[in-house]
Amino acid sequence: MSATLPPQTVQAMLPAPAPVCFVTESGKAAEAPADYPAPSDELLREAYRRMVVGRRYDEQATALAKQGRLAVYPSSRGQEACQIGAALALREHDWLVPTYRDSVAVHARGVDPVQVLTLLRGDWHCGYDPAATRVAPQCTPLATQLLHATGMADGMRRKGEDGVVLALVGDGGTSEGDFHEALNFAAVFRAPVVFLVQNNQYAISVPLARQTAAPALAYKGIGYGVHAEQVDGNDVMAVLAVMTAAVDHARRGDGPVLVEAQTYRVEPHTDSDDPSRYRDEEETLRWAAADPVRRLETYLRDREVLTERDVETAQAEGEAVAADVRGRIDLDQTPDPLALFDHVYAEPTPQLLEQRDQLAAEMKERED
Amino acid sequence: MAVVTLAKALNMALRDALRQDERVLVLGEDVGRLGGVFRVTDGLTGEFGEQRCFDTPLAESGIVGYAVGLATEGFRPVVEIQFDAFAYPAFEQIASHVAKLRNRTRGRLALPMVIRIPYGGGIGGVEHHSDSSEAYYAHTPGLKVATPATAEDAYWLLRDAVHSSDPVVFMEPKKLYWSEEDADLDRRRVAHFGRAVVRRQGRDATLVAYGPAVPVALDAAAQAAREGIELEVVDLRTLVPFDDETVSASVRRTGRCVVVQEAQGFAGVGAEVVARVQERCFHSLEAPVLRVSGFDIPYPPPKLEHAHLPGVHRVLDAVHRLQYDDEPDVRHLDRGVA
Numbered sequence: 001m002s003a004t005l006p007p008q009t010v011q012a013m014l015p016a017p018a019p020v021c022f023v024t025e026s027g028k029a030a031e032a033p034a035d036y037p038a039p040s041d042e043l044l045r046e047a048y049r050r051m052v053v054g055r056r057y058d059e060q061a062t063a064l065a066k067q068g069r070l071a072v073y074p075s076s077r078g079q080e081a082c083q084i085g086a087a088l089a090l091r092e093h094d095w096l097v098p099t100y101r102d103s104v105a106v107h108a109r110g111v112d113p114v115q116v117l118t119l120l121r122g123d124w125h126c127g128y129d130p131a132a133t134r135v136a137p138q139c140t141p142l143a144t145q146l147l148h149a150t151g152m153a154d155g156m157r158r159k160g161e162d163g164v165v166l167a168l169v170g171d172g173g174t175s176e177g178d179f180h181e182a183l184n185f186a187a188v189f190r191a192p193v194v195f196l197v198q199n200n201q202y203a204i205s206v207p208l209a210r211q212t213a214a215p216a217l218a219y220k221g222i223g224y225g226v227h228a229e230q231v232d233g234n235d236v237m238a239v240l241a242v243m244t245a246a247v248d249h250a251r252r253g254d255g256p257v258l259v260e261a262q263t264y265r266v267e268p269h270t271d272s273d274d275p276s277r278y279r280d281e282e283e284t285l286r287w288a289a290a291d292p293v294r295r296l297e298t299y300l301r302d303r304e305v306l307t308e309r310d311v312e313t314a315q316a317e318g319e320a321v322a323a324d325v326r327g328r329i330d331l332d333q334t335p336d337p338l339a340l341f342d343h344v345y346a347e348p349t350p351q352l353l354e355q356r357d358q359l360a361a362e363m364k365e366r367e368d
Numbered sequence: 369m370a371v372v373t374l375a376k377a378l379n380m381a382l383r384d385a386l387r388q389d390e391r392v393l394v395l396g397e398d399v400g401r402l403g404g405v406f407r408v409t410d411g412l413t414g415e416f417g418e419q420r421c422f423d424t425p426l427a428e429s430g431i432v433g434y435a436v437g438l439a440t441e442g443f444r445p446v447v448e449i450q451f452d453a454f455a456y457p458a459f460e461q462i463a464s465h466v467a468k469l470r471n472r473t474r475g476r477l478a479l480p481m482v483i484r485i486p487y488g489g490g491i492g493g494v495e496h497h498s499d500s501s502e503a504y505y506a507h508t509p510g511l512k513v514a515t516p517a518t519a520e521d522a523y524w525l526l527r528d529a530v531h532s533s534d535p536v537v538f539m540e541p542k543k544l545y546w547s548e549e550d551a552d553l554d555r556r557r558v559a560h561f562g563r564a565v566v567r568r569q570g571r572d573a574t575l576v577a578y579g580p581a582v583p584v585a586l587d588a589a590a591q592a593a594r595e596g597i598e599l600e601v602v603d604l605r606t607l608v609p610f611d612d613e614t615v616s617a618s619v620r621r622t623g624r625c626v627v628v629q630e631a632q633g634f635a636g637v638g639a640e641v642v643a644r645v646q647e648r649c650f651h652s653l654e655a656p657v658l659r660v661s662g663f664d665i666p667y668p669p670p671k672l673e674h675a676h677l678p679g680v681h682r683v684l685d686a687v688h689r690l691q692y693d694d695e696p697d698v699r700h701l702d703r704g705v706a
C-alpha cells in the first residue's frame with residue numbers, strides 16, 4: 001500500500017559509529033565534522049537565543065514547583081539542545097508529539113508558557129489547543145504517544161499533505177512495547193515520522209544499562225527497517241543538522257527515522273526525586289562540563305557570530321518570559337467543577353447529565 | 369426482506385459506511401485479503417482498495433494507538449480486534465487515550481473511532497478466544513459500548529457507531545455471527561444507539577439481557593409461557609449509554625426482574641443493572657432483583673463451556689424463585705447460581 005521506493009540498504013540505515021558531533025565540550029569545532037551540512041550561523045544564533053530562554057523558563061518552572069505553585073515539574077535542564085533542536089527542525093504544519101519532560105520544546109513551538117504548565121499546575125490535563133498549535137498533549141503513559149505520532153504521520157500522508165510528525169521519548173520509554181510497535185508500524189507504512197530519543201541516562205533511578213544491552217539505542221532502528229542516527233545531544237549544532245536531515249528524509253517520503261540524542265538529566269527526575277540514591281555527584285559534575293548552552297555560546301563567541309549584546313538580549317527575553325509566567329501562573333486556575341462533565345462525550349449519556357445535576361445541587365447547597 | 373446472518377449484516381454496514389464517507393478506514397489483523405477470521409470484512413479490500421481496508425502488523429496496542437493518530441488527523445478508523453482476549457495488549461491505549469483524549473483536550477481533539485471486538489463463548493474456542501470483556505470497557509468513562517443481538521441491530525448499531533463523534537467499543541457476540549434472520553436493512557425502523565428495546569412483551573417479570581444472552585432470554589420466555597408465566601425481554605443493545613427509561617418502565621410494569629448475562633457475574637454489567645433497577649424501581653418490586661450469569665472463573669475449556677454458560681434452565685430457575693418464593697433463597701445466592 002506504500003509507494004514503491006528503492007530498497008534501503010543495511011549500511012544506509014545504521015547509525016554513525018559514534019554520536020554525530022560538530023562542537024566539542026570546550027566549544028571548539030569537532031575534529032572530524034560529520035557527514036551532514038552545517039546549520040547556518042543565523043540558525044545557530046536563533047537556537048542560542050531559544051536555549052537561553054528555554055533554560056530560564058525551566059528554572060522558573062522548577063522554582064514554582066518548589067514553592068508549591070505547580071504540583072510537580074520534571075526539569076529538562078541540560079537537555080536544551082535536544083528540545084530546541086527538535087522544535088526548530090519543524091515547519092508550521094508539522095506536529096510535535098511531546099512527553100511530560102518536554103515543556104521547553106512545547107514552549108519553543110509557540111505554545112503560551114502558562115498554558116504549557118496547566119497540566120503540572122493541576123487545573124486541567126492539557127492547557128493548550130493541540131489542533132491549533134500542532135502540539136499533541138504532553139503524554140504521561142510512556143511510549144504510547146509514539147503510536148499516535150505514527151498514525152498522525154500516516155494520516156497526513158494519506159491526505160496528500162507533506163507534514164512530518166516529530167515524536168519525543170526517553171531512554172526508559174524505549175523498553176515499552178509501544179516503542180517497538182510504533183517503529184514497526186512506521187516502517188511498514190513508511191509513515192513520515194521522526195522518533196527522537198532523549199537518552200538522558202536514567203529512567204527515574206534506573207540507568208541505561210538496565211534498559212538495554214544494545215551498543216546504543218539508535219541501533220534499534222535496523223531491526224525494523226528504520227534509518228537511525230546517534231547524535232551528541234548536548235551539541236545543538238549536531239542536533240539541528242541531524243534532525244533537519246531526518247525530518248527532510250521523512251518529508252521526502254523515504255520513511256521514518258530514529259534519532260538517539262545522548263544527553264544528561266542534570267536535575268532530579270522531578271522535584272520530589274532524590275538522585276543521590278542512585279548516582280554520584282562526580283558523574284553529575286562531569287556532565288555539567290558538557291552543558292549545551294555554554295558550549296554553543298563559547299563556540300559562537302569565539303567565531304564572533306555572537307556578541308555580548310546578543311547574549312544580553314537573549315537573557316532579557318528569558319527574564320521576560322519568567323516574569324510573565326510568575327505573573328500569570330496563579331491566575332484563572334480554579335475551573336468550574338461542572339466543567340468536569342463537559343467533554344467526557346460529544347453527546348453526554350443520561351447518567352452523566354444526572355450526575356452533573358447532582359453536583360450542581362451539592363454546590364448550591366454548599367453556597368446556601 | 370432478505371435472509372442475512374449477523375456477520376453479513378456487519379459486513380454490509382462496513383461496506384455502506386466506507387461508501388458513504390471517505391474518511392472511514394477499516395484496519396486490523398487479516399481484515400484485508402482474507403476478510404477477517406469471521407469474514408466480517410469480506411470483500412472490502414476488493415471493493416475499496418488497500419488504502420481503505422488493510423492489514424496491519426500483528427500488534428493490538430499498535431493497531432489501536434495508530435488508529436488514534438489517524439483519528440486525530442480526521443479519519444474515522446474502524447479497528448478489528450481478532451478475539452476478545454487479544455484486546456488486552458491494547459487496553460492501555462483504549463483506557464488511557466481512546467477514552468480520554470476528548471476530555472484531556474477539553475473537546476479540541478475528538479476520536480471518532482470504532483473498536484470491533486468479537487466476544488463471548490459458545491463456539492468451542494480454546495482458551496483466550498471466549499472472554500466476555502465488556503465490563504472493562506463499560507467501566508471506562510469516555511467509551512461508548514454497544515453489543516447487538518440481531519442482524520438488524522448489528523447493521524444499524526454499527527452504522528451509528530461509525531457515525532458517532534465518540535469512540536465506540538463494539539462488542540460482537542461471536543456465537544451469534546451465523547444466526548440468520550429475515551431482515552430489512554434498507555429501512556431503519558427505530559432509533560437504536562442508546563435505546564434498549566422490548567423484544568417480547570410480558571406481565572409477570574422482566575428479563576434484561578444483552579448480546580449473546582438475548583436469545584437465551586427469549587428461549588426462556590418462550591418456555592415460561594408454556595407454564596403460564598409471561599416474561600418481558602428487554603435487550604439493552606448499548607451498555608453505554610444505558611437506557612434506564614426502558615428498563616425501569618418494564619420493571620415497574622412487571623414488578624420483578626432477572627438480569628441475564630453470559631459474562632462472569634462479579635462486578636459485571638449485570639451488577640450495575642441490578643443496582644440501577646433497585647434504585648429506580650424499589651417501590652414497584654415484589655421480589656429481589658436476581659442475576660443469572662457465567663461463573664466467576666476463567667473461561668472454561670470448550671468441553672466444559674456448557675457447564676459455565678447460563679442457559680435457559682438457569683434463567684427459568686431464577687424466574688421460579690422470583691415468582692413463587694416469598695423470601696429469596698439465600699442458599700442459592702451463596703452458591704452463586706443467581
Ligand SMILES: Cc1ncc(C[n+]2csc(CCOP(=O)(O)OP(=O)(O)O)c2C)c(N)n1
Pocket residue numbers: 101140141142169170171172173174200202203204265269
Ligand atoms: C507506562 C508507564 N509506566 C511507568 C510510568 C512511571 N514513570 C514516569 S517517568 C518514568 C521514567 C521514564 O524514563 P525515561 O523514558 O528515560 O524518560 P525521562 O523521564 O528520563 O525523560 C516512569 C517509570 C509511566 N509514566 N508510564
